[in-house]
Amino acid sequence: MTTVRWLLAQRRLELTLRGGATGLDRTLECAVSSELVNAAEWLSGGEVVLTTGLRLPHTADAWRDYLTDLDAAGVAAVGVGVGFGYDQVPSEMADVADRLGVPLFEVPLPIPFSAITRAVLDQIAAQRSARLVAATKAQPRMTRAAASGGSTALVRELAETIDQDVVLLDTALTVVADAPHPVVPVDLNRIRDLVVRDPASAGAVWMTGDATMTVARVGSGGRTFGHLGVVGAVALDDVDRMLIGHAVSLLALEHAKPRQVARDVVDLHDDTLTLALDEVRGPGLRRILARGADPGGRVRAVVYTFVDDDAALVGCRRLVDELEHRWRAVFVHRDGPEVILLLRGDDHVEFATSLLNMMNANGSGGTCGGIGPVTDLDDLTESVRQARLAGRSATGGQVVDLAGSRSLLAMDPVRQALHDAFGERLAPVLVYDDEHGTDLRATLLAFLEANGNWGAAASAQGVHRHTLRHRIERVEDMLGVDLADARTRAELLLMLLGANA
Structure with missing residues (x-):
C-alpha cells in the first residue's frame, strides 16, 4: 500500500512536511497537478494534489476553504511548489492542514511535479505487480485446499489470502463455513439481505461506516448452490476480486461434480461409518471420518427410526440429498428401519429436528429419532448407543436428546x-x-x-x-x-x- 509517509521518505524528491502529520498513513491512488482554485470538484479521492498556488488568493480564508474542500473530496495530501506563488508554505495554511489532518508538504523549486507523479505511479505499479504475483501463488494453494479439504478449507485459505472475513452460505442462507472469524450477526443479516434482494445476481456490495460487504453467487448456469460473502474494513481491490472469483469457480466445481462421483463418495462414507460402528480402527478410517467433524474433531450421532425398511430407504435418500444441498459431508448408514447419521459436534438438536421435519414433510409424521452426546471420533459408537436409547422415548416427529435434557439415563x-x-x-x-x-x-x-x-x-x-x-x-x-x-x-x-x- 502506497502512503503519504512513503512518499515523504523518498529522499531524492526532497519533500518537507509542513502540516497535517496525523494523516501520513493516507493511501495514495495517484498524483495530479492543478492550479484550479476549485480543484476539489474534479477529484474522486486518494490523490496527491500538486500546486504552485499561483491562482490562490493569499488570505487565511482562501487557504482554509481550499484545503477544506480538498479534504472533503478525499485527497490524500497536498504538495505546494515554492518559488512561484509562495517562497515558502504559509504558516496559516499549515495550521489549517494540522486541524484537518491533511498532509501538507513543500516541494522545492528544482523538483518537477512530474518526478513526484512518476514516483507515485511507479510505486503503485510495483505494488500491483507484487500483488498479482502473490495472487498467482495463492490460486494453486486455494485449489489444493479445495481438493484436499473441501469448501471449509477453501474458505479458510481465501480469508487468509485477502485478509478479510469470509462466509459461505447455502441456498437456505445457513452458514456452511466461515473464517477466520464468524461474521457478526448484523453484517451476516446484511449479506443475507443482499442475497434475498436479487438471488440470481452475480454479486453485490453493501458499504457501511466501518465495513464493506461483498456477495458473490456460487452456481453453474441457471443453478444456484449458495453465496460467498466477504466482510472487511476496506473495499476489495481488483486482485481480491480475482481471488474471490477463483474461489467461487472452485466451489461451483465442487458442488456440481458428476453425480456418479458424488454417489461414490456417499457410498465410501457409508462404508467408513459402518466400519467405525463395528469398532474397526485405523488412521485412514479416522481421516475420512474427520470430514464430518467440527473444527475440534468432535462428532455426535443421530439415529432416526422409520415405520419400516422401505420408509427408511426413502428417508435415507432424502437425507443424502438434503445434506449435500447444505454443503455437508454425508455420513449416512441405513440398518433396517433405522438410519444412522453422523453430525458435527457443534450441531444442536434443532438441526437434527429440522432434518426430521424435512423427512416427515410428506405427511407420514411417523419417523422419530434420538441424538447422542458430543464425542471424539474414537467414541462414536458410544454416541450411537445413546442416540438409540434416546430414540426409544421419542414419539413421531420428535428427536430426543437425553444428555441435553439432563435425563437420568444419561448419567x-x-x-x-x-x-x-x-x-x-x-x-x-x-x-x-x-x-x-x-x-x-x-x-x-x-x-x-x-x-x-x-x-x-x-x-x-x-x-x-x-x-x-x-x-x-x-x-x-x-x-x-x-x-x-x-x-x-x-x-x-x-x-x-x-x-x-
Whole structure:
C-alpha cells in the first residue's frame, strides 16, 4: 500500500512536511497537478494534489476553504511548489492542514511535479505487480485446499489470502463455513439481505461506516448452490476480486461434480461409518471420518427410526440429498428401519429436528429419532448407543436428546445401578430365553414401551394380541409381578433401558 509517509521518505524528491502529520498513513491512488482554485470538484479521492498556488488568493480564508474542500473530496495530501506563488508554505495554511489532518508538504523549486507523479505511479505499479504475483501463488494453494479439504478449507485459505472475513452460505442462507472469524450477526443479516434482494445476481456490495460487504453467487448456469460473502474494513481491490472469483469457480466445481462421483463418495462414507460402528480402527478410517467433524474433531450421532425398511430407504435418500444441498459431508448408514447419521459436534438438536421435519414433510409424521452426546471420533459408537436409547422415548416427529435434557439415563451412576438391577431382577426371563431360544425380553420391552397397550405392543412384535397376552402372563409368573401396575411397569422399563444404555 502506497502512503503519504512513503512518499515523504523518498529522499531524492526532497519533500518537507509542513502540516497535517496525523494523516501520513493516507493511501495514495495517484498524483495530479492543478492550479484550479476549485480543484476539489474534479477529484474522486486518494490523490496527491500538486500546486504552485499561483491562482490562490493569499488570505487565511482562501487557504482554509481550499484545503477544506480538498479534504472533503478525499485527497490524500497536498504538495505546494515554492518559488512561484509562495517562497515558502504559509504558516496559516499549515495550521489549517494540522486541524484537518491533511498532509501538507513543500516541494522545492528544482523538483518537477512530474518526478513526484512518476514516483507515485511507479510505486503503485510495483505494488500491483507484487500483488498479482502473490495472487498467482495463492490460486494453486486455494485449489489444493479445495481438493484436499473441501469448501471449509477453501474458505479458510481465501480469508487468509485477502485478509478479510469470509462466509459461505447455502441456498437456505445457513452458514456452511466461515473464517477466520464468524461474521457478526448484523453484517451476516446484511449479506443475507443482499442475497434475498436479487438471488440470481452475480454479486453485490453493501458499504457501511466501518465495513464493506461483498456477495458473490456460487452456481453453474441457471443453478444456484449458495453465496460467498466477504466482510472487511476496506473495499476489495481488483486482485481480491480475482481471488474471490477463483474461489467461487472452485466451489461451483465442487458442488456440481458428476453425480456418479458424488454417489461414490456417499457410498465410501457409508462404508467408513459402518466400519467405525463395528469398532474397526485405523488412521485412514479416522481421516475420512474427520470430514464430518467440527473444527475440534468432535462428532455426535443421530439415529432416526422409520415405520419400516422401505420408509427408511426413502428417508435415507432424502437425507443424502438434503445434506449435500447444505454443503455437508454425508455420513449416512441405513440398518433396517433405522438410519444412522453422523453430525458435527457443534450441531444442536434443532438441526437434527429440522432434518426430521424435512423427512416427515410428506405427511407420514411417523419417523422419530434420538441424538447422542458430543464425542471424539474414537467414541462414536458410544454416541450411537445413546442416540438409540434416546430414540426409544421419542414419539413421531420428535428427536430426543437425553444428555441435553439432563435425563437420568444419561448419567453413568444411574445407568450402572439400572444395569445391576436388570441382571438380578430379570434373571428368570433372561435364563429362560437362553435355554429355550425365546425372546421374552423383547416382548416385555415392547409391552412396556407401549405403556401396557395390548394392540400397539402386539403390532410392534408382529404377533396376535392373544399370543402377546400369553407371553406377558408367562413373564408375570416368572418375575412374580403384576404388569397392570404402572409403577412396576416403570421400574422394569427403566431397567431394560438402562441395560441397553
